[in-house]
Amino acid sequence: MNKKILTILAGSMLFATTAFAAPITDLQQGETAIGYNHYDLSHSTSDDSFYLENAVSPQFILGVERNGYTDFHTTDIYAQYKLDPNVRLIAGNRDYSDDNSQFFYGIGANVNLSNNLDGYVSVTTSSSATEWQTGLNFKMNSQTSLNLGYKSLKRDYYPTYDGLGFGINYKF
Template identity: 70%
Template sequence: MKKKILTMLAGTMLATSVSFAAPITDLQQGQTSIGYNHYNLSHDMDDDSFYLESAVSNKFILGAERNSYDGFHSTDIYAQYKLDPNIRLIVGNRDYSFDGSKMFYGIGGVANLAPKLDGYAGVTTSSVFTEWQTGLNYKLDNQLALHLGYKSTNYDDGPTDDGIGFGASYKF
């Protein structure tokens, strides 16, 4: 039953085209995480994002994220492949509300720093941007976590948008 619901959710996300600012978290097969992040970026711009990720196997995590900036938005559909429990290869598609879509790829990692604290870092790139992120996930319990992070997106033909953000996620 859980697999059917998960498949329906993933299919709905893909069909509705629900950015890679989601923190890198440790999901095990069958687990799903839903979350929210807010980044205060340079150039007086805010980024509010909602994301949904699900571990569809021991090695694959599928995700979707919607970033809303001041005046426009982007939508990412992506997959993470676990090379080992701490390192992920990332591939996806970012759809911009103003300029079509771009494929991206990258690498990310997560490491346990203390009993309830994980650190993460990742980089993704496409033909028009390179995005870095790093941060901390603090687990309040087995399901709820708080995030504090930094991200920087450098556009090839434009400015760099970077800033500090915070968020929360719920794992089920």
């Protein structure tokens, strides 16, 4: 199974030039996660994001996320469909404060690396942007996780914004 995930992720990353801002979080039906991430990006830009996700069924997660970049912000409304416990399809709508809204789609995966550590990667794309993200979630306890990640966003006619970040999420 891990070889399948790595093959899908590597292939996706080869065809994409940029990741979904919310880290891939393992939610079970009825669980909700709220989180915050901060990224220091290239071109003297930062991104502070807040997100809320809920597992409405064993396979579907619905979410909303607000990204506050230095020069603009985005609001995402999205759904994730779990193909299996580790791989999910992602689709949603991103509203740009400086442009029109865009439908996006992609794939994400997570893998358990140890008792308290999960790795994740995701790639999303639209007609004018591609985003990718990879990172680690460290479980402090059954409800709280710390996140360390890297993300990259490339929009048509704009430079690539990429960099390291950190965050925290809480499941209830």
